[in-house]
């Protein structure tokens with residue numbers, strides 16, 4: 001059994017990914033109030049952690065690469081470091097590119113989801129840093145298997161998926177999103193080609209949301225004019241999934 005996964009994202013009215021590019025708040029609207037909604041709403045879900053893609057995790061993790069010599073061959077098995085009851089900060093990092101430097105991100109225990117292809121030296125670095133890790137198959141692309149392992153190894157029942165667009169798109173394609181929680185800023189980006197909050201990198205004509213349907217289950221206007229939408233993800237009528 002995998003955890004229940006809520007894709008929780010903030011966006012502009014045109015669905016874009018980078019708040020730094022959005023139009024500023026209108027006169028009298030507090031930018032701080034708008035920003036605060038993201039964490040406050042996230043807390044309402046009572047999730048036991050969050051998941052991000054490698055690029056987003058690289059922006060958050062503050063470690064730097066280092067070389068660890070004479071590392072023995074290590075089995076590609078889950079490694080559970082000292083979690084100490086903390087929520088999980090999960091990075092989907094097939095090639096082992098993120099350097100953590102410590103065992104947490106903002107107080108949440110770091111867990112790397114890796115491909116079996118990563119080097120023994122990288123695994124040794126994670127162990128030294130106190131980071132837990134699991135494997136998502138040889139190439140690190142078995143997202144469903146990785147989610148099932150998170151439930152099995154760490155006992156988590158609900159996780160937030162918090163971007164960026166690429167990893168959200170892959171979770172959608174793999175049918176691993178149970179709910180979308182979308183905070184819409186009273187703002188627009190407007191530039192063609194800027195990433196969106198669900199941005200699957202696929203072939204032309206591909207439909208990552210195929211056989212799925214969204215049902216509106218919540219709509220709230222928050223201070224400053226931010227709109228919080230909740231959508232349950234269901235099997236589309238007539239789909240055989």
Ligand SMILES: NC(=O)c1ccc[n+]([C@@H]2O[C@H](COP(=O)([O-])OP(=O)(O)OC[C@H]3O[C@@H](n4cnc5c(N)ncnc54)[C@H](OP(=O)(O)O)[C@@H]3O)[C@@H](O)[C@H]2O)c1
Nearest residue numbers: 010017018053054055056092094162163164165166167170
């Ligand atoms: N609006 C918001 O609230 C919000 C939230 C989060 C992030 N962001 C922003 O989003 C940007 C990053 O987003 P992004 O979409 O470029 O990257 P991302 O989703 O953070 O990371 C993508 C990377 O994840 C790895 N990955 C592992 N398995 C994957 C799979 N099955 N499918 C796709 N990727 C997989 C790949 O790493 P490898 O390349 O190593 O293979 C891929 O390049 C950042 O600038 C961040 O600040 C915004």
